[in-house]
Amino acid sequence: MANIQDIARLAGVSTATVSRVLNSKKNVNDTTRKRVLEIMKQLDYVPNANAISLKKGETHLIGIITIAFSPIIVNFVRAFTMIAEKNGFTISLFITNGQPERELIALEMLKRKQLDALVCLIRSNEWNVIESYTHYGPIVTWQRLHSEKLPSVFMDQFQAYWNGLEHLYNKGYRKILSIYPMSVGLNTKERFRAHTKFFKQYGLAETNFPHFEDKISVHEGEEIAEWWMQQQDRPDAIFCANDEVASGITTVLRRSGVSVPGDLGVMGFDNSILAHLLDLTTIHYPIDQQAENAFIILQNQLIKSNCNLHSLEYQLIERSST
Amino acid sequence: MANIQDIARLAGVSTATVSRVLNSKKNVNDTTRKRVLEIMKQLDYVPNANAISLKKGETHLIGIITIAFSPIIVNFVRAFTMIAEKNGFTISLFITNGQPERELIALEMLKRKQLDALVCLIRSNEWNVIESYTHYGPIVTWQRLHSEKLPSVFMDQFQAYWNGLEHLYNKGYRKILSIYPMSVGLNTKERFRAHTKFFKQYGLAETNFPHFEDKISVHEGEEIAEWWMQQQDRPDAIFCANDEVASGITTVLRRSGVSVPGDLGVMGFDNSILAHLLDLTTIHYPIDQQAENAFIILQNQLIKSNCNLHSLEYQLIERSST
């Protein structure tokens, strides 16, 4: 495989000149440039990316860390990949499955300069661990966090959740059950806070239902539907952790002849393709723009630019499940 | 940022020794090793991955090319990422959106040695273009292809499609409409061949329905449902390109009071989460094992090993849509 020296030798110039041609600098004679390019073509010359990375200290590679692949995550990854590619970056994917050591692989790659930056969608290590790696390169998160070092494209879910509850209330539901996502997440905390405050403010009776947490899959939704059918004292509405759970609940119940929204109101979160398919009321948020913001933040740090971020807003999508 | 020379100087040894410690070679004195490690810790030494890649000519990075993110692709990516990580590789994702130039980014990275290998799930360039890059590193494909240079984990869909048609036939359906995926793909060719041969062999009357091709999304399924409802002379069963299309059709029809499978039999393909949710009859194939095979093939070429592949089999999953 030919390198820059081979080219230089055959073209009768120095490696410096070849390098100039390679990087399309203007200070090189036109005929020289042509000769060099000619030789390059003859030898099927290919620049070695690793040598360039070593020299320049950048790889144009950004890592994305996630715990798993839900539809909403897929959307984020898609949007982020698009804008990253448009700006000359490629992305590398790390699915941690919740194992801290897998996340450390990504963090270490940042440290070792194999990655220019990192997006942490759903973390597996403690925040302070992740934060300590910002020393080696910019990291942006999707989860909520107040940190100088770790910027976030998080959207506070309190108000959105409150609006969802209000919607259910206005539809006449009074025995509302909330299903929460990951217990470690701050989203869960905010939703719980909204739920509690809402119940107090609207004078709703406290329910005796179990506390559902860490429920995020279709399958878990299906189990909750089974649970619901076995109860005497049932919720009349369920505000789900996400659309997957809502989908699981809705399909099992409808299949059993239970009317959604008649017997039970079901509300999702995320506005994924599942909510569209099953016609579920849900909460939409601009994931594409969050992804773009994530990239812009990293880009700003990487090249010390200062582009503006998109502003973000929730939106309640009313469909037939409530 | 400290490098190997700083360590060497402070530890009073040569860079060679430091390198030996770094790579845990045994031929180094225990006390020397300890001293070196101590210094490393003091300076928070981090090996530079790019230097290593340059020196060794490998990055332990494998690219995955896809045109988009369907559930089945997500499954492949997930499975592949898992086994790759287990073997010390990380993966980099390229979503081409069907644009050949985006695919070329990945191929060029292979050429430039930033990628050790490539998995091409759904191509955007002509096969001969992709094939020409096998010169620079191993590439494995998911789509069907007979090539010495481009191994494939493809499963011939003729028999599977035939079985699906037989299932519909046995259920009493006679006016079967086939919806095909990408027109450029060989899967479409094989399915079409199965469909044609099946109709002839079972003496089924040729239908006058339009030819549906390139239909792969939920939304396109929804449109087909609208089309179906407007027809006088209708198919009594639809064999869909994938579960997304089947989902779109089924939900729109059921919402309009059409009975699936009573008025129309619907059959999916892929056995994705959507088929599970909507209880669709579909064709299952072992995507996880295909992913593992893809990795094993690459690994075999990369380190000249010779691991055996999983054997692969289709399976018809009967559910309530037929």
Next chain:
DNA sequence: TTGTATGCGTTATCAA
């Protein structure tokens, strides 16, 4: 067990 020296393929500084 350790050290010396060289190469991996570029970029960039400086001088010419």
Next chain:
DNA sequence: TTGATAACGCATACAA
């Protein structure tokens, strides 16, 4: 407009 040469950070063949 060009060239010589020193980095970039590490691995390794060879000598000691």
